[in-house]
Amino acid sequence: MKRLFNSIITLALLTLSGCATTTPRNESRLDIISRRNSLVCGISGKIPGFSFLDSNGQYSGLDVDICKAFAAAFIGDSSKVEYRPLTAAERFTALRTGEIDVLSRNTTFNLSRDSIGGNGLSFGPVVFHDGQGVMVSKKSGINSLYDLASKSICVGSGTTTEQNINDALESLSIPYTPIKYQDLNQVVSGYRQGRCQAMTSDRSQLAAARSSFPDSTDHVILDETLSKEPLSPASVGGDQKLSDAVRWVIYALISAEEKGITKDNIKMKLQLAKDNPQLKPLRRFLGVEGDLGKKIGLSNDFVFKVISSTGNYGEIYNKNLGSNSNVPIPRGLNKLYKKGGIQISPPFN
Amino acid sequence: MRISKGIFVQITLAISLFLLIFILFNNLYVNLINKQIGFTFNWLLRPAGFALSESSLNYSPSNSYAWALFVGWINSLKIILSSLIFSTLLGIIVGLFSKSKNKLLRKFSSIYVGLIRQIPLLVQLMFWYFVVFLGFNNSNNDHYSHFFSVSNKGINILNLNLTTEFSALLFGLSVFTGAYIAEVIRGGINSVPSGQWEAFKSVGLSEIQGVFYIIIPQSLPAIIPGLTSQYLNLAKNSTLAIAVGYADIYAISDTVINQTGRAIEGFLILLLSFLFLNLIITYAMEFLNRFVIANQNRRIR
Numbered sequence: 112m113k114r115l116f117n118s119i120i121t122l123a124l125l126t127l128s129g130c131a132t133t134t135p136r137n138e139s140r141l142d143i144i145s146r147r148n149s150l151v152c153g154i155s156g157k158i159p160g161f162s163f164l165d166s167n168g169q170y171s172g173l174d175v176d177i178c179k180a181f182a183a184a185f186i187g188d189s190s191k192v193e194y195r196p197l198t199a200a201e202r203f204t205a206l207r208t209g210e211i212d213v214l215s216r217n218t219t220f221n222l223s224r225d226s227i228g229g230n231g232l233s234f235g236p237v238v239f240h241d242g243q244g245v246m247v248s249k250k251s252g253i254n255s256l257y258d259l260a261s262k263s264i265c266v267g268s269g270t271t272t273e274q275n276i277n278d279a280l281e282s283l284s285i286p287y288t289p290i291k292y293q294d295l296n297q298v299v300s301g302y303r304q305g306r307c308q309a310m311t312s313d314r315s316q317l318a319a320a321r322s323s324f325p326d327s328t329d330h331v332i333l334d335e336t337l338s339k340e341p342l343s344p345a346s347v348g349g350d351q352k353l354s355d356a357v358r359w360v361i362y363a364l365i366s367a368e369e370k371g372i373t374k375d376n377i378k379m380k381l382q383l384a385k386d387n388p389q390l391k392p393l394r395r396f397l398g399v400e401g402d403l404g405k406k407i408g409l410s411n412d413f414v415f416k417v418i419s420s421t422g423n424y425g426e427i428y429n430k431n432l433g434s435n436s437n438v439p440i441p442r443g444l445n446k447l448y449k450k451g452g453i454q455i456s457p458p459f460n
Numbered sequence: 461m462r463i464s465k466g467i468f469v470q471i472t473l474a475i476s477l478f479l480l481i482f483i484l485f486n487n488l489y490v491n492l493i494n495k496q497i498g499f500t501f502n503w504l505l506r507p508a509g510f511a512l513s514e515s516s517l518n519y520s521p522s523n524s525y526a527w528a529l530f531v532g533w534i535n536s537l538k539i540i541l542s543s544l545i546f547s548t549l550l551g552i553i554v555g556l557f558s559k560s561k562n563k564l565l566r567k568f569s570s571i572y573v574g575l576i577r578q579i580p581l582l583v584q585l586m587f588w589y590f591v592v593f594l595g596f597n598n599s600n601n602d603h604y605s606h607f608f609s610v611s612n613k614g615i616n617i618l619n620l621n622l623t624t625e626f627s628a629l630l631f632g633l634s635v636f637t638g639a640y641i642a643e644v645i646r647g648g649i650n651s652v653p654s655g656q657w658e659a660f661k662s663v664g665l666s667e668i669q670g671v672f673y674i675i676i677p678q679s680l681p682a683i684i685p686g687l688t689s690q691y692l693n694l695a696k697n698s699t700l701a702i703a704v705g706y707a708d709i710y711a712i713s714d715t716v717i718n719q720t721g722r723a724i725e726g727f728l729i730l731l732l733s734f735l736f737l738n739l740i741i742t743y744a745m746e747f748l749n750r751f752v753i754a755n756q757n758r759r760i761r
Binding site for chain 1: 521705718719
């Protein structure tokens with residue numbers, strides 16, 4: 112009897128202590144990351160060119176390099192990243208429950224996900240401008256969306272992709288059957304095995320999937336683009352310190368490319384800034400003068416740390432998606448604004 | 461005195477349990493409000509905006525989320541009931557094989573049970589879907605195709621058309637659960653004293669007559685509880701449907717949660733719908749159990 116009462120009291124105490132720990136804290140996630148001395152980064156792990164295990168068993172890709180840039184800026188060491196492969200359906204819950212610090216998983220930036228009334232996230236700048244496309248085999252004779260009438264289309268569930276194909280085909284009154292899988296690999300298998308006459312996903316993912324087909328030249332991506340898919344890293348909403356840091360690390364990558372600062376020449380540029388007090392914008396950018404880094408809760412030389420470990424945005428793009436990489440995707444919209452694309456960084460003032 | 465003490469303990473326990481649940485739920489609720497996420501079900505009435513690959517009821521993307529989830533629940537019910545029937549038939553046949561005099565049948569039964577129980581269900585489903593069904597030819601031009609045809613578009617029996625996803629799931633779940641049911645049946649038959657076998661032989665019944673009139677009725681009380689838990693497992697295993705692209709309740713709520721961002725409410729609905737489904741199975745089997753026991757008592761009297 113005594114034991115029973117004791118256990119009840121323990122239970123009650125446990126419950127109360129549970130209450131105490133779940134009350135919202137005002138500490139920023141950024142402080143937790145630097146105290147922990149490692150960054151937990153959510154990625155996909157299944158998309159070549161974005162996040163994929165390479166032959167050495169290491170994750171590589173554009174999304175992975177973005178994680179490394181964050182770690183370099185937040186902790187000062189780009190190798191202090193713990194990668195969490197997540198499915199499309201898991202990713203937002205993982206972020207909101209604090210299982211991961213930042214999400215760098217080819218995630219489309221849209222209103223519902225960014226808003227308090229929706230997923231309640233905070234999105235950083237776009238790291239890859241994508242658009243949804245449809246891939247078919249050349250033999251199928253499908254040349255446009257209208258040819259998809261009454262066909263089966265393989266699509267990943269729990270993605271904006273699913274909604275976009277429906278919006279596009281419904282507005283054209285084209286009936287179709289969606290075959291939904293949870294995972295991109297299954298979407299590809301379903302398409303390869305002939306369950307569907309077409310598969311739809313972001314054009315970058317279609318290109319990545321096609322690169323692994325033995326008969327890759329027999330498949331075409333239709334010209335029609337169904338949607339804008341700006342892919343951005345995200346952090347939890349309501350934490351301005353962390354979302355500012357995320358935002359300006361990405362802009363630093365773009366800004367470095369605008370200024371022609373690369374991984375190889377950054378030491379030289381730093382010396383140049385130190386020697387020439389009249390080069391004010393460069394000095395501010397590299398943290399030689401002013402306190403831009405401190406204003407966003409990072410060290411003043413965060414740009415130097417980031418660029419010297421990952422290189423600028425253009426270098427990251429060329430390494431993972433450039434014409435000599437395994438998954439070549441033309442840079443298109445992702446070129447700098449000066450070169451006909453739309454990538455631009457606000458000023459570091 | 462002793463009784464009142466017992467009641468006192470029970471009441472305290474009940475109150476603290478309710479308190480615990482209340483505190484936990486309140487905690488969640490308050491935190492959700494604090495994080496400005498909130499806890500509501502209003503979104504259920506909004507249009508879903510996604511299409512489904514198969515639905516037994518009328519469904520279009522402009523129907524509500526609630527309707528989409530209900531269609532998913534019906535799809536789940538469809539796959540669970542049909543694989544329940546097939547796995548039971550398969551289990552009975554294989555279970556009887558294991559007691560057969562024929563060595564080949566006994567061997568077949570033990571290999572089947574051994575093999576199936578060692579391979580994870582997910583792997584088996586992937587096998588049925590990607591290797592077996594999607595491996596079939598796309599051609600429909602053989603002369604049997606009016607009555608029965610199998611292609612990578614699914615199974616056609618007269619006017620009934622089963623999709624590839626449904627067929628693969630039906631085969632995978634039935635074959636998997638069938639192996640477990642066969643073991644339950646074998647255990648039940650073993651529970652009948654061997655004297656009963658000698659007895660029916662001595663009154664001149666054949667093997668088959670004896671098994672159906674004497675052995676099986678007596679083994680039912682031992683079989684039904686085991687069968688119930690296999691049926692419940694089958695119902696829960698059906699959520700692996702998402703791996704082979706079948707639109708069951710779990711696959712649909714996955715999409716719904718992702719589109720609305722309502723993870724907690726979505727999972728609550730999912731949990732309740734499975735609770736409801738499994739309670740139906742439990743009560744139906746309970747009813748069957750009582751019927752069998754009552755029947756047996758009457759016979760003994």
